[in-house]
Amino acid sequence: MEPHKISVVVPIFKVEKYLNRCVDSIINQTYSNLEIILVDDGSPDACGMIAEEYATSDNRIKVVHKKNGGLSDARNFGIQYVTGEYILFVDSDDWLEKTMIEKMINISLSYNADVVQSAFYYAYEDYLLFDNRYYQKDDPPIVLDNISLMTELVVNERVKNFAWGKLYKTEIIRDISFKKGVLFEDVFWAHNVMHRVNSYVIINEPLCYYFQRSDSIVSTYTTRNLDIIMGLKERHCFIEEFYKDLICQSFKVILNTCLIHYYLLLANRKIDVKGKYRKEIKNYIKSNYRHFKESVKNDTSLRNKLFLFSIHPFLYFCFLILTKVLRKISILPHPAPLEKRGYSN
Incomplete structure (x- = not known):
């Protein structure tokens, strides 16, 4: 088995329709030394039951249930159970290419990177969009030091504020909590994390799918x-x-x-x-x-x-x-x- 354990934290709430696609994409990764933490955030549908069924068939999966508290609270709760050297956050309506984790950990080890970011697709029901304005899929990895990283984070073009789609060394983020009760929680969180990062690597190949739901919390303006x-x-x-x-x-x-x-x-x-x-x-x-x-x-x-x-x-x-x-x-x-x-x- 691969020497470095990677913890994958998946907050779950009212995604019964999409959960199988998400979890299947994680358990079928080419990198197998995973700890998969499924956080049932008080979901009122069958998500909790679906998660438990996965746990019975794959001993890498740990299911934890909690009262509904929102995405930030679910991530914070999940981090408490992390034992891996690295953490990857996956939103439960998104999914991964089967080689994503293997490629990200290899890049992290090769460059001694604190954080590795993957490019991604905006995934709609019938088509995919790839943001090719700043890089091409076959471009070599981009290495950023702390000042370059913070500059890119503020500009929010090549480095997004998203917590997902990035492989973090656990020691970098374990004590930095997500702000509870807010929308766009990653904006409150990312700069505190990146402030600690000395080496940040961007993989230009899109390795995950960011699903654009018409019923998501950010799709209707409030x-x-x-x-x-x-x-x-x-x-x-x-x-x-x-x-x-x-x-x-x-x-x-x-x-x-x-x-x-x-x-x-x-x-x-x-x-x-x-x-x-x-x-x-x-x-x-x-x-x-x-x-x-x-x-x-x-x-x-x-x-x-x-x-x-x-x-x-x-x-x-x-x-x-x-x-x-x-x-x-x-x-x-x-x-x-x-x-x-x-x-x-």
Whole structure:
């Protein structure tokens, strides 16, 4: 058996339809020295029973049941049972290529990496999307030191905030808990982990499938989606303390996120009838205008959006609508599409 044990933590809640696909993709990995921790987060469907059935047929599987507390609470609970040298988080509606873990542990050992990140597919019911804007599938691994990693994390293009799709040395993350009761919990967590990382390796080959469910908690817009702004603000305080050279980039990301959510709140006025949340965003941008203006001085598009918003948010809204219309009639170019393919390819 392979010498290094890898613990795979799978939080489970109301995924009866997808659970077999997920667990099958883990137990059939070409790397076999696994500890598979299935965390039944008080799921009201048959998930707990399905998980127990797997445990009877595979002694690598440990099932733990708990009262429902959300994704963060389930991950935190699962980590308590980890005995492996490495940890991989898998969301229970996603699935893995059968060679994913073998390839990731080999890269980790070859580069002495604290964390290894795999590329992934956005998986829809009928097709897959691969983000090929920043790298190609056959590109060699990318090695990042701590400063480069934190820069990429803040930019959120090549290094995503997602906790899943990454193989971590257990010692790096064991004592860093996920924030409970929030959406986009990974945004609150990732920077604390990456701060400890000396060597981070990106595998450009997509080895996992990020399923895009129409009924997922993030697919229907609610005020809970605003948690991401709270997470970015919390991270910004961390950046100000430890990575001062990234302060402008952090402000830029916060501004762009605030503007996006102001538009979404305006488009979904029924959930912000009195404009409470829009007012909070507007006041925050106003109070930090000087910092935001400095951060976008080299970004024409975002600079224009900030300028229009500062005059009146409605002008920003009109600008977005006009941009959308001009793209539709091909006067303005569309953003480059992601690579698309079917499952049979």
